[in-house]
Amino acid sequence: MTTEQAPDQMDVKAAEYALGLLTGEELAEAKRLLATDRAFSQAVTDWEMRLASMTDDLAPVAPPPAVKQALFAELFPTAERKPWWAKLWLWQGVSALSVLLLVFLLSSGLGSPPPESGPLYTAEIVSEAGDFRVVAVVDKSTNEVFLTRTAGAAPEGRILQVWAHGEGEPATSVGLWPEGDTVRIAMPQEIAAVEGILTLGVSEEPVGGSPTGSPTGRVFGTVDIPGVSSRL
């Protein structure tokens, strides 16, 4: 029974879950399996992929432009209306942490060469689930970014990779973060040149980094640093 019936039963349950046919106790059980049983989770994905092809014959229908406008207004309400300084309150939360980090960086000798003048920006990248946190300090005097992990890590056999982009620009790799709680990375020229909103993000990738130039693993989160400038 375990060798013949069980796989079929599991697969049928996965299909019923994907179709939305399960209720009550059975649904709760399926959700529990989804979080704990890799084979079940895989079976659900497989069924979602099989079933999705039932829509293959549906010809695309252009939605009215108003939908896109409403969507972008909903997701990015502050993009045009609020100037960057209106987001300053965000900074208070990280400022205490960043001061501590700065003290740490200076005292640990990471900032040892006498710095040229240039602003310093701090931000925190936090995953939606809160299981991953990184504090970032962007040093415009040297165009380096310092990152410190305060929660979470790459899965075993994987590494972290840091990404960045300016507003409306494609994200590029800043560098790899193969190990350790902190890392210092020199920013590539196009990122060092960003003025205005600088977005930083962290993903997990195979050893050696993403082979595609874009993240291929989970992106833990991103943060927008407004008002970035190379002048003090």
Place this chain on the structure above:
Amino acid sequence: MKTDGRDEIEALIAQTALGSQTAFADLYDATSGKLFAVCLRVLTERAAAEDAMQETYVKVWKNAGRYQVTGHSPMTWLITIARNTAIDRLRARHVDHDLADYSERLPAPGLSPEQAAIAHSEAKRITQCLDELDADRRAAISGAYLQGQSYQELSEQFDVPLNTMRTWLRRSLIALRECMAR
């Protein structure tokens, strides 16, 4: 499932995960026609389909970072979100099939060979395999997937006892999977 453009859509999802609004706009332009068709098929009313599609893309924006973890191919990931969102709205309950489930889903290490096979060669076969089933059973699977029908509703529609309906549909699913794996 179209496989050309797959890498492009995958790259747009990855850039979206990094908070790129331009990539997200490109992703919308490249995929909204298909997802709108899916929402329309499920909800039939344009206004309802528009709302469902907007909600779908809000979920895509918020969950793009988890796309790789789910192990889907890019279009099936998007279609699954659109279908589930539309079905939720059809049933007017927003709890059971939410995409939030993905955050509690075990990560898949990337597209397995089996999934790649499903994505590429099996995809075209589902229509063919559905055709091999009796018309009633085909209609039942389609009713569940595209109209969100429950076992209760299906058993009433086909005028069979609830347990018979369950047995029926489960056998049909096994037959379907076997046909697609051939």
